[in-house]
Amino acid sequence: MFADLHIHTTSSDGASSPNEVVRMAVQANLRAVSITDHDTMEGICQAKLEAALYGIDVLDGVELSTEHDGMEIHILAYCVEPENSVLQKHLNLFRAARLSRARKIVAKLQHMGINIGYDQVLRYAGSGSVGRPHIAQALQAIGKVSSVTEAFEQYIGVGKPAYEPRLKYHPVEMVKLIRRLGGVPVLAHPGISCGEDFIRTLIDAGLQGLEVYHPKQTSEMEAYYLGLCRQHNLLGTGGSDFHGVGATGHGRLGEAKVPYTVVIQLRALAAENVK
The missing domain is CATH 1.10.150.650 (DNA polymerase; domain 1)
Structure with a gap:
């Protein structure tokens, strides 16, 4: 049993609705998915209603954008309650x-x-x-x-004539916020976002996982980040970063996945964070 824990829908910049994602997950023989839209959790309820028809597990998630030294760094927040008032304020x-x-x-x-x-x-x-x-x-x-x-x-794009900087939120602050909300902070696609030195800074701030498996990360990168997970007692996660069928620059649904046990481990970590 496998899970794809990095998926976008029409609730942010994906091309497929939450319902469609769930049905595609059934076709891909996935046991679980996490809808991790950018800065919104609006698609999760719809996905869960559809998933109940098929026996698919939907893990609460959201991908939050931060910036450090001019580099955009995405933090995946798992197991945060979508209705949390503090989260919704942000x-x-x-x-x-x-x-x-x-x-x-x-x-x-x-x-x-x-x-x-x-x-x-x-x-x-x-x-x-x-x-x-x-x-x-x-x-x-x-x-x-x-x-x-x-x-x-x-x-x-960055540096182009119509580029406009986004709201800047530091990744260290984001990791701490997710922990305060009882969620599990995971660094998304570290191979294309930041180096080991800054990963250590995030670990000190409370980071609990690395996205080891991602379509843009090589097998050598996977081995490297698995090693970091073992060294620092982090959870290794993974997902396709699916944005819709045929979306350029992103994976196919289920292209990158992890055993369903990772979903169980994420929920266990979240339960510990709440205590």
């Missing part, structure tokens, strides 16, 4: 910041003579958390770029 702040950032990016694009409207961007975001991928989709729709990747490379 998520509301993140969502408001995302909306404000999107407006500023659109304004910069308009100033460059690009005929794109904020309402167009919101249509791609739907009811989910708006982000740069939705702006990229809007740029592609009006024929300004040929792909989402090109939109980032030409206009909205």
Whole structure:
């Protein structure tokens, strides 16, 4: 029995609804999934309702964006109650910041003579958390770029003319917040985010896991991070970072997975954190 513990849906920047993700998980013979949308937990309830029809386990999760030395670092928070008022206060702040950032990016694009409207961007975001991928989709729709990747490379990526910095939250602060909320903080795809020295800093702050298995991490990276987990008594997790069928730069559902026992271990850690 296996679990994919890093999945995005239409509640943030994914292309598949929570219901669709659950049905695909059934087809992939997964025992459990974790919906880890960016800065929102709105898709989890819908996923759980669908999962109850198929006997799939859904682990509460969310992927939270932080920044250190100009590098974006994502922290996965597992087993935090979606209704937690303190968590919701922070998520509301993140969502408001995302909306404000999107407006500023659109304004910069308009100033460059690009005929794109904020309402167009919101249509791609739907009811989910708006982000740069939705702006990229809007740029592609009006024929300004040929792909989402090109939109980032030409206009909205770091250092590009329409780039707008995001709300900065330090990863150490985020790890401590997740622990205070009774959740389990796990560093997402460490192979593409930060080095060992800073991982040690996060461990000192209370980090409890590393995402060992990820489509962008090689077998050598997996071995390295497994070694760090053993050395520092961390839990090794994994997931596909699924964003929808055919989404470029991300894995297929179930492409990276871990034994279902990892789900049990995450819940056990969370129970200890609450004490």
